[in-house]
Amino acid sequence: MSIEAILLPVLTIVILFEIFLMYLMHVRMKQLIDEVTLLNSKMEITDVELDVLTKNVEEFKRLQL
Numbered sequence: 001m002s003i004e005a006i007l008l009p010v011l012t013i014v015i016l017f018e019i020f021l022m023y024l025m026h027v028r029m030k031q032l033i034d035e036v037t038l039l040n041s042k043m044e045i046t047d048v049e050l051d052v053l054t055k056n057v058e059e060f061k062r063l064q065l
Contacts, residue, residue: 045053
């Protein structure tokens with residue numbers, strides 16, 4: 001057998017395996033982006049919520065004194 005006859009199937013399998021790994025990484029990146037988006041939406045706070053929180057903290061401080 002010649003070296004070309006051996007290398008062609010081996011390199012084909014290697015390339016297909018790398019394509020599969022790239023697909024898996026792409027899927028995982030999409031999952032992580034979705035998780036980050038979800039966490040970001042949970043962390044967002046509006047001005048009204050911040051004002052209410054600030055007032056509640058001030059009232060709590062006054063009650064402690």
